[in-house]
Amino acid sequence: MAKVAFVGLGVMGYPMAGHLAAKGHSVTVYNRTAAKAEAWVAEHGGASAPTPAEAARGAEIVFSCVGNDDDLRGVTTGAGGVFETLAPGAILVDNTTASAAVARELSEAARARGARFIDAPVSGGQAGAENGVLTVMCGGEEEAYARAEPVILAFARACRLMGPAGSGQLTKMVNQITIAGLLQGLSEALSFARKAGLDGEAVLEVISKGAAGSWQMENRGKTMLADAFDFGFAVDWMRKDLAICLGEADRNGAALPVTALVDQFYKEVQGMGGGRWDTSSLIRRLTK
Template sequence: MAKLAFLGLGVMGYPMAGHLQAAGHDVCVYNRTTAKAGKWTAQHGGRSAATPREAAEGAEFVMACVGNDDDLRSVCQGADGAFAGMRKGAIFVDHTTVSSRVTAELYDQARSSGLGFVDAPVSGGQAGAENGQLSIMCGGDEADYAAAEPVIQIYAKLCRRIGESGAGQLTKMCNQIAIAGLVQGLAEALHFAEKAGLDGRAVVEVISQGAAGSWQMANRYQTMLDDKWNHGFAVDWMRKDLGICLDTADETGASLPVTALVDQFYKDVQKMGGGRWDTSSLFARLRKLG
Protein backbone atom coordinates (compact mmCIF):
# COMPACT_ATOMS: atom_id res chain seq x y z
CA MET A 1 0.00 0.00 0.00
CA ALA A 2 1.29 3.42 -0.93
CA LYS A 3 0.23 6.85 0.25
CA LEU A 4 -1.09 8.69 -2.81
CA ALA A 5 -2.68 11.98 -3.74
CA PHE A 6 -4.93 12.57 -6.74
CA LEU A 7 -5.61 16.11 -7.96
CA GLY A 8 -8.59 16.67 -10.23
CA LEU A 9 -11.80 14.64 -10.15
CA GLY A 10 -13.26 15.25 -13.58
CA VAL A 11 -14.75 12.57 -15.82
CA MET A 12 -11.31 10.93 -16.06
CA GLY A 13 -9.75 11.62 -12.67
CA TYR A 14 -12.77 10.58 -10.61
CA PRO A 15 -12.73 6.91 -11.69
CA MET A 16 -8.92 6.77 -11.91
CA ALA A 17 -8.61 7.83 -8.28
CA GLY A 18 -11.30 5.29 -7.43
CA HIS A 19 -9.24 2.47 -8.93
CA LEU A 20 -6.27 3.46 -6.77
CA GLN A 21 -8.36 3.39 -3.60
CA ALA A 22 -9.96 0.08 -4.59
CA ALA A 23 -6.49 -1.41 -5.09
CA GLY A 24 -5.77 -0.80 -1.41
CA HIS A 25 -3.78 2.43 -1.56
CA ASP A 26 -4.27 5.29 0.87
CA VAL A 27 -5.62 8.04 -1.41
CA CYS A 28 -6.18 11.70 -0.57
CA VAL A 29 -8.01 13.66 -3.27
CA TYR A 30 -8.24 17.33 -4.12
CA ASN A 31 -10.75 18.96 -6.41
CA ARG A 32 -11.39 22.63 -7.08
CA THR A 33 -15.10 21.99 -6.45
CA THR A 34 -15.14 20.61 -2.93
CA ALA A 35 -18.56 18.98 -3.34
CA LYS A 36 -17.06 16.66 -5.95
CA ALA A 37 -14.34 15.61 -3.52
CA GLY A 38 -16.99 14.96 -0.88
CA LYS A 39 -18.95 12.81 -3.29
CA TRP A 40 -15.80 10.82 -4.13
CA THR A 41 -14.91 10.10 -0.50
CA ALA A 42 -18.50 9.09 0.23
CA GLN A 43 -18.35 6.60 -2.63
CA HIS A 44 -14.79 5.32 -2.35
CA GLY A 45 -13.54 6.12 1.14
CA GLY A 46 -10.14 7.74 1.37
CA ARG A 47 -9.68 11.35 2.31
CA SER A 48 -9.98 14.79 0.76
CA ALA A 49 -7.92 17.93 1.25
CA ALA A 50 -8.63 21.64 0.94
CA THR A 51 -5.51 22.41 -1.14
CA PRO A 52 -3.16 20.49 -3.45
CA ARG A 53 -0.37 21.04 -0.92
CA GLU A 54 -2.36 19.44 1.86
CA ALA A 55 -3.28 16.48 -0.35
CA ALA A 56 0.35 15.97 -1.38
CA GLU A 57 1.88 16.08 2.09
CA GLY A 58 3.54 12.76 2.86
CA ALA A 59 2.46 11.17 -0.44
CA GLU A 60 4.86 8.93 -2.32
CA PHE A 61 3.12 9.67 -5.60
CA VAL A 62 0.94 12.61 -6.58
CA MET A 63 -1.23 12.11 -9.66
CA ALA A 64 -2.97 14.96 -11.47
CA CYS A 65 -5.62 15.06 -14.18
CA VAL A 66 -6.85 18.63 -14.64
CA GLY A 67 -7.90 20.81 -17.56
CA ASN A 68 -5.06 22.71 -19.21
CA ASP A 69 -1.65 24.33 -18.76
CA ASP A 70 -2.87 26.99 -16.33
CA ASP A 71 -4.85 24.46 -14.27
CA LEU A 72 -1.77 22.27 -13.99
CA ARG A 73 0.41 25.17 -12.90
CA SER A 74 -2.18 26.13 -10.29
CA VAL A 75 -2.14 22.70 -8.63
CA CYS A 76 1.66 22.39 -8.77
CA GLN A 77 3.05 25.83 -7.98
CA GLY A 78 2.72 28.41 -5.25
CA ALA A 79 2.33 28.22 -1.50
CA ASP A 80 -0.74 25.94 -1.79
CA GLY A 81 0.61 23.90 -4.70
CA ALA A 82 1.50 20.23 -4.55
CA PHE A 83 5.24 20.81 -5.02
CA ALA A 84 5.31 22.79 -1.75
CA GLY A 85 3.89 19.83 0.15
CA MET A 86 5.77 16.95 -1.46
CA ARG A 87 8.70 15.37 0.32
CA LYS A 88 12.03 14.89 -1.45
CA GLY A 89 12.02 11.78 -3.59
CA ALA A 90 8.26 11.82 -4.15
CA ILE A 91 7.08 11.60 -7.76
CA PHE A 92 4.50 13.76 -9.51
CA VAL A 93 2.61 12.00 -12.33
CA ASP A 94 0.74 14.30 -14.71
CA HIS A 95 -2.12 12.70 -16.64
CA THR A 96 -3.32 16.03 -18.06
CA THR A 97 -2.95 16.71 -21.78
CA VAL A 98 -0.87 19.89 -21.81
CA SER A 99 1.82 21.57 -23.89
CA SER A 100 5.34 20.21 -23.87
CA ARG A 101 6.33 23.75 -22.81
CA VAL A 102 4.61 23.54 -19.42
CA THR A 103 5.87 20.00 -18.99
CA ALA A 104 9.46 21.20 -19.41
CA GLU A 105 8.83 24.04 -16.96
CA LEU A 106 7.37 21.82 -14.25
CA TYR A 107 9.90 19.03 -14.79
CA ASP A 108 12.73 21.48 -14.19
CA GLN A 109 11.03 22.91 -11.12
CA ALA A 110 10.37 19.44 -9.71
CA ARG A 111 13.95 18.30 -10.26
CA SER A 112 15.34 21.41 -8.59
CA SER A 113 13.17 20.61 -5.56
CA GLY A 114 14.32 16.99 -5.37
CA LEU A 115 11.11 15.61 -6.84
CA GLY A 116 10.43 13.27 -9.74
CA PHE A 117 8.12 14.25 -12.58
CA VAL A 118 6.53 11.95 -15.16
CA ASP A 119 4.31 13.27 -17.94
CA ALA A 120 1.73 10.54 -18.55
CA PRO A 121 -1.23 11.68 -20.68
CA VAL A 122 -3.93 9.09 -21.29
CA SER A 123 -6.11 7.86 -24.13
CA GLY A 124 -9.25 5.76 -23.90
CA GLY A 125 -11.88 8.26 -22.88
CA GLN A 126 -14.31 8.11 -19.99
CA ALA A 127 -15.07 4.44 -20.58
CA GLY A 128 -11.38 3.59 -20.48
CA ALA A 129 -10.98 5.44 -17.19
CA GLU A 130 -14.04 3.78 -15.64
CA ASN A 131 -12.94 0.31 -16.75
CA GLY A 132 -9.27 0.77 -15.90
CA GLN A 133 -8.33 0.26 -19.55
CA LEU A 134 -6.44 3.41 -20.47
CA SER A 135 -3.49 3.64 -22.83
CA ILE A 136 -0.87 5.74 -21.07
CA MET A 137 2.14 7.29 -22.82
CA CYS A 138 4.93 8.51 -20.57
CA GLY A 139 7.99 10.71 -20.56
CA GLY A 140 10.53 11.28 -17.81
CA ASP A 141 13.60 9.87 -16.12
CA GLU A 142 13.83 6.08 -16.27
CA ALA A 143 14.06 5.66 -12.49
CA ASP A 144 11.01 7.85 -11.85
CA TYR A 145 8.98 6.00 -14.45
CA ALA A 146 10.02 2.60 -13.10
CA ALA A 147 8.92 3.62 -9.60
CA ALA A 148 5.58 5.04 -10.76
CA GLU A 149 4.66 2.36 -13.31
CA PRO A 150 3.14 -0.18 -10.86
CA VAL A 151 0.77 2.51 -9.57
CA ILE A 152 -0.14 3.78 -13.04
CA GLN A 153 -0.79 0.23 -14.24
CA ILE A 154 -3.77 0.02 -11.89
CA TYR A 155 -5.94 1.90 -14.40
CA ALA A 156 -4.01 1.07 -17.57
CA LYS A 157 -4.45 -1.39 -20.40
CA LEU A 158 -1.01 -0.35 -21.64
CA CYS A 159 1.56 1.92 -20.00
CA ARG A 160 4.86 2.67 -21.71
CA ARG A 161 7.75 5.09 -21.34
CA ILE A 162 8.40 6.67 -24.75
CA GLY A 163 11.43 8.74 -23.81
CA GLU A 164 12.70 11.66 -21.78
CA SER A 165 10.51 14.32 -20.20
CA GLY A 166 7.93 15.65 -22.67
CA ALA A 167 7.85 12.50 -24.79
CA GLY A 168 4.53 11.47 -23.29
CA GLN A 169 2.89 14.76 -24.24
CA LEU A 170 4.34 14.63 -27.76
CA THR A 171 2.98 11.10 -28.16
CA LYS A 172 -0.46 12.26 -26.99
CA MET A 173 -0.32 14.89 -29.73
CA CYS A 174 0.25 12.09 -32.25
CA ASN A 175 -2.80 10.35 -30.78
CA GLN A 176 -5.05 13.39 -31.18
CA ILE A 177 -3.77 14.09 -34.70
CA ALA A 178 -4.65 10.53 -35.71
CA ILE A 179 -8.08 10.66 -34.06
CA ALA A 180 -9.02 13.93 -35.77
CA GLY A 181 -8.50 12.46 -39.22
CA LEU A 182 -10.16 9.16 -38.32
CA VAL A 183 -13.33 10.76 -36.97
CA GLN A 184 -13.67 13.08 -39.94
CA GLY A 185 -13.17 10.15 -42.32
CA LEU A 186 -15.82 8.12 -40.50
CA ALA A 187 -18.23 11.07 -40.49
CA GLU A 188 -17.77 11.54 -44.22
CA ALA A 189 -18.25 7.82 -44.91
CA LEU A 190 -21.53 7.74 -42.97
CA HIS A 191 -22.66 10.99 -44.59
CA PHE A 192 -21.90 9.58 -48.03
CA ALA A 193 -23.80 6.37 -47.21
CA GLU A 194 -26.88 8.37 -46.16
CA LYS A 195 -26.78 10.51 -49.29
CA ALA A 196 -26.45 7.40 -51.44
CA GLY A 197 -29.50 5.84 -49.79
CA LEU A 198 -27.57 3.08 -48.03
CA ASP A 199 -28.19 1.56 -44.61
CA GLY A 200 -25.29 3.01 -42.59
CA ARG A 201 -25.35 0.14 -40.10
CA ALA A 202 -25.10 -2.46 -42.82
CA VAL A 203 -22.29 -0.51 -44.44
CA VAL A 204 -20.30 -0.38 -41.21
CA GLU A 205 -20.92 -4.07 -40.50
CA VAL A 206 -19.09 -4.86 -43.74
CA ILE A 207 -16.35 -2.24 -43.91
CA SER A 208 -15.44 -2.48 -40.22
CA GLN A 209 -14.16 -6.01 -40.86
CA GLY A 210 -11.70 -4.79 -43.48
CA ALA A 211 -8.96 -2.20 -43.69
CA ALA A 212 -11.32 0.66 -42.75
CA GLY A 213 -11.99 -0.74 -39.29
CA SER A 214 -10.98 1.34 -36.25
CA TRP A 215 -11.83 1.91 -32.58
CA GLN A 216 -13.78 5.01 -33.59
CA MET A 217 -15.85 3.03 -36.09
CA ALA A 218 -16.56 0.19 -33.66
CA ASN A 219 -17.48 2.45 -30.75
CA ARG A 220 -19.05 5.52 -32.31
CA TYR A 221 -20.91 4.71 -35.53
CA GLN A 222 -24.18 3.75 -33.81
CA THR A 223 -24.38 6.90 -31.67
CA MET A 224 -23.46 8.98 -34.72
CA LEU A 225 -26.29 7.51 -36.78
CA ASP A 226 -28.65 7.95 -33.80
CA ASP A 227 -27.66 11.62 -33.44
CA LYS A 228 -26.45 11.13 -29.84
CA TRP A 229 -23.55 13.26 -28.62
CA ASN A 230 -23.86 13.50 -24.83
CA HIS A 231 -20.98 11.14 -24.02
CA GLY A 232 -17.25 10.70 -24.49
CA PHE A 233 -14.57 13.29 -25.15
CA ALA A 234 -15.89 16.83 -25.57
CA VAL A 235 -15.28 19.02 -28.61
CA ASP A 236 -14.02 21.85 -26.38
CA TRP A 237 -11.32 19.57 -25.01
CA MET A 238 -10.40 18.31 -28.46
CA ARG A 239 -9.96 21.86 -29.75
CA LYS A 240 -7.69 22.58 -26.78
CA ASP A 241 -5.62 19.51 -27.66
CA LEU A 242 -5.51 20.24 -31.38
CA GLY A 243 -4.40 23.79 -30.61
CA ILE A 244 -1.45 22.32 -28.72
CA CYS A 245 -0.70 20.06 -31.69
CA LEU A 246 -0.79 22.92 -34.18
CA ASP A 247 1.33 25.21 -31.99
CA THR A 248 3.93 22.47 -31.56
CA ALA A 249 3.88 21.77 -35.30
CA ASP A 250 4.76 25.41 -35.92
CA GLU A 251 7.73 25.02 -33.55
CA THR A 252 8.97 21.75 -35.05
CA GLY A 253 8.22 22.45 -38.71
CA ALA A 254 5.72 19.58 -39.03
CA SER A 255 2.97 19.92 -41.64
CA LEU A 256 -0.53 19.14 -40.35
CA PRO A 257 -2.99 20.25 -43.05
CA VAL A 258 -5.72 17.71 -42.19
CA THR A 259 -5.48 18.46 -38.48
CA ALA A 260 -5.78 22.19 -39.13
CA LEU A 261 -8.85 21.62 -41.30
CA VAL A 262 -10.59 19.33 -38.80
CA ASP A 263 -9.86 21.84 -36.04
CA GLN A 264 -11.90 24.38 -38.01
CA PHE A 265 -14.69 21.83 -38.46
CA TYR A 266 -14.78 21.44 -34.67
CA LYS A 267 -15.01 25.22 -34.44
CA ASP A 268 -18.15 24.94 -36.59
CA VAL A 269 -19.55 22.37 -34.14
CA GLN A 270 -18.90 24.78 -31.27
CA LYS A 271 -20.87 27.44 -33.15
CA MET A 272 -23.72 24.91 -33.38
CA GLY A 273 -23.75 24.76 -29.57
CA GLY A 274 -21.85 21.47 -29.49
CA GLY A 275 -18.84 22.40 -27.39
CA ARG A 276 -19.70 19.68 -24.88
CA TRP A 277 -20.71 17.12 -27.49
CA ASP A 278 -18.57 14.07 -28.18
CA THR A 279 -15.90 14.49 -30.86
CA SER A 280 -17.89 12.19 -33.17
CA SER A 281 -20.28 15.14 -33.64
CA LEU A 282 -18.36 16.03 -36.80
CA PHE A 283 -21.13 13.96 -38.37
CA ALA A 284 -23.73 16.40 -37.02
CA ARG A 285 -21.92 19.18 -38.85
CA LEU A 286 -22.16 17.30 -42.14
CA ARG A 287 -25.86 16.59 -41.61
CA LYS A 288 -26.46 20.28 -40.98
CA LEU A 289 -24.67 21.16 -44.20
CA GLY A 290 -27.07 18.84 -45.97
Protein backbone atom coordinates (compact mmCIF):
# COMPACT_ATOMS: atom_id res chain seq x y z
CA MET A 1 0.00 0.00 0.00
CA ALA A 2 1.25 3.47 -0.89
CA LYS A 3 0.95 6.95 0.55
CA VAL A 4 -0.59 8.92 -2.29
CA ALA A 5 -2.07 12.31 -3.07
CA PHE A 6 -4.78 13.11 -5.58
CA VAL A 7 -5.08 16.61 -7.02
CA GLY A 8 -8.32 17.39 -8.82
CA LEU A 9 -11.66 15.85 -7.85
CA GLY A 10 -13.75 16.40 -10.95
CA VAL A 11 -16.11 13.87 -12.49
CA MET A 12 -13.12 11.61 -13.19
CA GLY A 13 -10.79 12.35 -10.30
CA TYR A 14 -13.36 11.98 -7.54
CA PRO A 15 -14.15 8.30 -8.23
CA MET A 16 -10.55 7.50 -9.22
CA ALA A 17 -9.30 8.74 -5.86
CA GLY A 18 -12.09 6.75 -4.24
CA HIS A 19 -10.84 3.53 -5.80
CA LEU A 20 -7.35 4.24 -4.47
CA ALA A 21 -8.76 4.59 -0.96
CA ALA A 22 -10.90 1.47 -1.38
CA LYS A 23 -7.80 -0.54 -2.28
CA GLY A 24 -6.21 0.47 1.00
CA HIS A 25 -3.88 3.25 -0.10
CA SER A 26 -3.45 6.23 2.22
CA VAL A 27 -4.94 9.11 0.24
CA THR A 28 -4.73 12.88 0.73
CA VAL A 29 -6.81 14.93 -1.68
CA TYR A 30 -6.83 18.49 -2.94
CA ASN A 31 -9.53 20.23 -4.94
CA ARG A 32 -9.85 23.87 -5.94
CA THR A 33 -13.32 23.87 -4.35
CA ALA A 34 -12.52 22.79 -0.80
CA ALA A 35 -16.08 21.63 -0.09
CA LYS A 36 -15.71 18.88 -2.66
CA ALA A 37 -12.52 17.64 -1.01
CA GLU A 38 -14.29 17.64 2.35
CA ALA A 39 -17.17 15.66 0.85
CA TRP A 40 -14.69 13.15 -0.57
CA VAL A 41 -13.07 12.67 2.85
CA ALA A 42 -16.48 12.23 4.47
CA GLU A 43 -17.25 9.49 1.94
CA HIS A 44 -13.90 7.74 1.64
CA GLY A 45 -11.78 8.69 4.65
CA GLY A 46 -8.22 9.86 4.21
CA ALA A 47 -7.45 13.56 4.47
CA SER A 48 -7.73 16.79 2.50
CA ALA A 49 -5.15 19.53 2.09
CA PRO A 50 -5.47 23.28 1.40
CA THR A 51 -2.96 23.32 -1.48
CA PRO A 52 -1.50 20.82 -3.97
CA ALA A 53 1.87 21.27 -2.23
CA GLU A 54 0.44 20.21 1.13
CA ALA A 55 -1.37 17.26 -0.44
CA ALA A 56 1.90 16.10 -2.05
CA ARG A 57 4.02 16.46 1.09
CA GLY A 58 5.45 13.06 1.93
CA ALA A 59 3.54 11.24 -0.83
CA GLU A 60 5.19 8.40 -2.74
CA ILE A 61 2.88 8.92 -5.74
CA VAL A 62 0.94 12.08 -6.58
CA PHE A 63 -1.93 11.85 -9.06
CA SER A 64 -3.33 14.87 -10.88
CA CYS A 65 -6.46 15.11 -13.00
CA VAL A 66 -7.39 18.65 -14.03
CA GLY A 67 -8.70 20.48 -17.08
CA ASN A 68 -5.93 21.51 -19.45
CA ASP A 69 -2.26 22.46 -19.81
CA ASP A 70 -2.63 25.72 -17.90
CA ASP A 71 -4.54 24.08 -15.06
CA LEU A 72 -1.88 21.39 -14.90
CA ARG A 73 0.94 23.91 -14.69
CA GLY A 74 -1.00 25.75 -12.00
CA VAL A 75 -1.24 22.74 -9.68
CA THR A 76 2.30 21.52 -10.34
CA THR A 77 4.83 24.26 -11.06
CA GLY A 78 2.66 27.17 -9.92
CA ALA A 79 2.61 28.80 -6.49
CA GLY A 80 1.55 26.23 -3.90
CA GLY A 81 1.93 23.51 -6.53
CA VAL A 82 3.02 19.90 -6.20
CA PHE A 83 6.65 20.62 -7.13
CA GLU A 84 7.14 22.73 -4.01
CA THR A 85 7.07 19.56 -1.88
CA LEU A 86 7.43 16.61 -4.30
CA ALA A 87 10.06 14.43 -2.65
CA PRO A 88 13.10 12.96 -4.43
CA GLY A 89 12.15 9.49 -5.58
CA ALA A 90 8.42 10.31 -5.67
CA ILE A 91 6.36 9.96 -8.85
CA LEU A 92 3.86 12.42 -10.30
CA VAL A 93 1.26 10.56 -12.37
CA ASP A 94 -0.82 12.95 -14.45
CA ASN A 95 -4.21 11.67 -15.66
CA THR A 96 -5.18 14.92 -17.37
CA THR A 97 -5.71 14.84 -21.12
CA ALA A 98 -3.14 17.47 -22.07
CA SER A 99 -0.46 18.13 -24.67
CA ALA A 100 2.62 16.01 -25.16
CA ALA A 101 4.66 19.19 -24.81
CA VAL A 102 3.51 19.86 -21.24
CA ALA A 103 4.16 16.23 -20.37
CA ARG A 104 7.78 16.54 -21.50
CA GLU A 105 8.07 19.86 -19.65
CA LEU A 106 6.86 18.36 -16.38
CA SER A 107 9.02 15.29 -16.85
CA GLU A 108 12.09 17.54 -16.92
CA ALA A 109 10.86 19.53 -13.92
CA ALA A 110 10.37 16.33 -11.94
CA ARG A 111 13.79 15.01 -12.92
CA ALA A 112 15.37 18.26 -11.70
CA ARG A 113 13.92 17.49 -8.26
CA GLY A 114 15.11 13.89 -8.29
CA ALA A 115 11.52 12.76 -8.84
CA ARG A 116 9.81 11.17 -11.84
CA PHE A 117 6.81 11.98 -14.03
CA ILE A 118 4.37 9.76 -15.91
CA ASP A 119 1.79 11.17 -18.31
CA ALA A 120 -1.15 8.81 -17.94
CA PRO A 121 -4.33 10.04 -19.68
CA VAL A 122 -7.32 7.75 -19.41
CA SER A 123 -10.12 6.46 -21.60
CA GLY A 124 -13.45 5.11 -20.46
CA GLY A 125 -15.31 8.22 -19.40
CA GLN A 126 -17.15 8.91 -16.17
CA ALA A 127 -18.67 5.43 -16.09
CA GLY A 128 -15.22 3.87 -16.46
CA ALA A 129 -13.91 5.99 -13.61
CA GLU A 130 -16.84 5.15 -11.35
CA ASN A 131 -16.54 1.43 -12.07
CA GLY A 132 -12.73 1.34 -11.85
CA VAL A 133 -12.31 0.02 -15.40
CA LEU A 134 -10.42 2.81 -17.16
CA THR A 135 -7.79 2.27 -19.82
CA VAL A 136 -4.59 4.16 -19.00
CA MET A 137 -1.93 4.97 -21.58
CA CYS A 138 1.38 6.03 -20.10
CA GLY A 139 4.58 7.83 -21.04
CA GLY A 140 7.69 7.84 -18.88
CA GLU A 141 10.61 5.79 -17.65
CA GLU A 142 10.24 2.03 -17.22
CA GLU A 143 11.42 1.97 -13.59
CA ALA A 144 8.95 4.66 -12.51
CA TYR A 145 6.16 3.01 -14.46
CA ALA A 146 6.83 -0.36 -12.84
CA ARG A 147 6.45 1.25 -9.42
CA ALA A 148 3.31 3.17 -10.33
CA GLU A 149 1.43 0.54 -12.34
CA PRO A 150 0.12 -1.54 -9.39
CA VAL A 151 -1.29 1.61 -7.83
CA ILE A 152 -2.81 2.88 -11.10
CA LEU A 153 -4.59 -0.47 -11.47
CA ALA A 154 -6.77 0.47 -8.48
CA PHE A 155 -8.96 2.36 -10.98
CA ALA A 156 -8.03 0.69 -14.28
CA ARG A 157 -8.51 -2.58 -16.07
CA ALA A 158 -5.77 -1.91 -18.61
CA CYS A 159 -2.55 0.07 -18.27
CA ARG A 160 0.45 0.16 -20.59
CA LEU A 161 3.68 2.08 -20.97
CA MET A 162 3.75 3.45 -24.53
CA GLY A 163 7.19 5.06 -24.54
CA PRO A 164 9.02 8.06 -23.07
CA ALA A 165 7.36 11.16 -21.61
CA GLY A 166 4.60 12.44 -23.87
CA SER A 167 3.81 9.02 -25.35
CA GLY A 168 0.74 8.58 -23.17
CA GLN A 169 -0.70 11.87 -24.38
CA LEU A 170 0.10 11.03 -28.00
CA THR A 171 -1.71 7.70 -27.61
CA LYS A 172 -4.72 9.47 -26.11
CA MET A 173 -4.74 11.70 -29.19
CA VAL A 174 -4.95 8.59 -31.36
CA ASN A 175 -7.86 7.45 -29.19
CA GLN A 176 -9.78 10.72 -29.62
CA ILE A 177 -9.11 10.91 -33.36
CA THR A 178 -10.57 7.41 -33.69
CA ILE A 179 -13.64 8.17 -31.57
CA ALA A 180 -14.43 11.35 -33.49
CA GLY A 181 -14.48 9.49 -36.80
CA LEU A 182 -16.45 6.56 -35.39
CA LEU A 183 -19.16 8.77 -33.94
CA GLN A 184 -19.59 10.77 -37.12
CA GLY A 185 -19.87 7.54 -39.11
CA LEU A 186 -22.37 6.10 -36.64
CA SER A 187 -24.41 9.32 -36.72
CA GLU A 188 -24.61 9.24 -40.49
CA ALA A 189 -25.45 5.52 -40.52
CA LEU A 190 -28.29 5.81 -38.02
CA SER A 191 -29.68 8.88 -39.75
CA PHE A 192 -29.58 6.98 -43.04
CA ALA A 193 -31.38 4.02 -41.44
CA ARG A 194 -34.18 6.31 -40.30
CA LYS A 195 -34.53 7.94 -43.71
CA ALA A 196 -34.64 4.47 -45.27
CA GLY A 197 -37.54 3.47 -43.02
CA LEU A 198 -35.59 0.81 -41.12
CA ASP A 199 -35.98 -0.19 -37.48
CA GLY A 200 -32.88 1.44 -35.99
CA GLU A 201 -32.58 -0.92 -33.03
CA ALA A 202 -32.91 -3.94 -35.29
CA VAL A 203 -30.20 -2.51 -37.52
CA LEU A 204 -27.90 -2.05 -34.53
CA GLU A 205 -28.57 -5.58 -33.33
CA VAL A 206 -27.51 -7.03 -36.67
CA ILE A 207 -24.55 -4.87 -37.68
CA SER A 208 -23.00 -4.66 -34.19
CA LYS A 209 -22.16 -8.36 -34.48
CA GLY A 210 -20.23 -7.84 -37.71
CA ALA A 211 -17.30 -5.81 -38.97
CA ALA A 212 -19.02 -2.49 -38.19
CA GLY A 213 -19.25 -3.24 -34.48
CA SER A 214 -17.57 -0.94 -31.94
CA TRP A 215 -17.77 0.19 -28.32
CA GLN A 216 -19.53 3.33 -29.50
CA MET A 217 -22.15 1.33 -31.35
CA GLU A 218 -22.74 -1.02 -28.42
CA ASN A 219 -22.89 1.71 -25.78
CA ARG A 220 -24.22 4.76 -27.64
CA GLY A 221 -26.24 3.47 -30.60
CA LYS A 222 -29.54 3.05 -28.74
CA THR A 223 -29.22 6.32 -26.85
CA MET A 224 -28.53 8.10 -30.12
CA LEU A 225 -31.74 6.66 -31.54
CA ALA A 226 -33.55 7.79 -28.38
CA ASP A 227 -32.12 11.33 -28.73
CA ALA A 228 -30.64 11.03 -25.21
CA PHE A 229 -27.36 12.83 -24.53
CA ASP A 230 -27.53 14.04 -20.93
CA PHE A 231 -24.60 11.91 -19.78
CA GLY A 232 -21.12 10.80 -20.76
CA PHE A 233 -18.14 12.67 -22.21
CA ALA A 234 -19.10 16.27 -22.98
CA VAL A 235 -18.77 17.92 -26.37
CA ASP A 236 -16.85 20.79 -24.73
CA TRP A 237 -14.23 18.33 -23.48
CA MET A 238 -14.01 16.61 -26.84
CA ARG A 239 -13.36 19.91 -28.61
CA LYS A 240 -10.58 20.64 -26.12
CA ASP A 241 -9.06 17.24 -26.88
CA LEU A 242 -9.41 17.61 -30.65
CA ALA A 243 -7.69 21.00 -30.48
CA ILE A 244 -4.74 19.22 -28.87
CA CYS A 245 -4.79 16.59 -31.64
CA LEU A 246 -4.92 19.18 -34.41
CA GLY A 247 -2.15 21.21 -32.79
CA GLU A 248 0.09 18.16 -32.57
CA ALA A 249 -0.69 17.28 -36.18
CA ASP A 250 0.47 20.76 -37.22
CA ARG A 251 3.78 19.99 -35.51
CA ASN A 252 4.34 16.45 -36.77
CA GLY A 253 2.88 16.85 -40.25
CA ALA A 254 0.05 14.32 -39.90
CA ALA A 255 -3.00 14.89 -42.08
CA LEU A 256 -6.26 14.93 -40.09
CA PRO A 257 -8.93 16.09 -42.58
CA VAL A 258 -11.80 14.09 -41.06
CA THR A 259 -10.85 15.08 -37.51
CA ALA A 260 -10.79 18.75 -38.47
CA LEU A 261 -14.21 18.40 -40.10
CA VAL A 262 -15.74 16.59 -37.12
CA ASP A 263 -14.32 19.25 -34.82
CA GLN A 264 -16.33 21.83 -36.76
CA PHE A 265 -19.42 19.61 -36.51
CA TYR A 266 -18.95 19.62 -32.73
CA LYS A 267 -18.73 23.41 -32.91
CA GLU A 268 -22.19 23.33 -34.50
CA VAL A 269 -23.46 21.15 -31.65
CA GLN A 270 -22.10 23.70 -29.17
CA GLY A 271 -24.02 26.36 -31.08
CA MET A 272 -27.17 24.29 -30.55
CA GLY A 273 -26.62 24.51 -26.81
CA GLY A 274 -25.04 21.07 -26.61
CA GLY A 275 -21.68 21.83 -25.04
CA ARG A 276 -22.42 19.51 -22.13
CA TRP A 277 -24.13 16.82 -24.20
CA ASP A 278 -22.41 13.49 -24.74
CA THR A 279 -20.16 13.30 -27.79
CA SER A 280 -22.65 10.98 -29.50
CA SER A 281 -24.88 14.05 -29.94
CA LEU A 282 -23.25 14.55 -33.36
CA ILE A 283 -26.38 12.89 -34.72
CA ARG A 284 -28.42 15.96 -33.64
CA ARG A 285 -26.93 17.86 -36.58
CA LEU A 286 -28.55 15.39 -38.96
CA THR A 287 -31.95 15.24 -37.28
CA LYS A 288 -32.56 18.85 -36.17
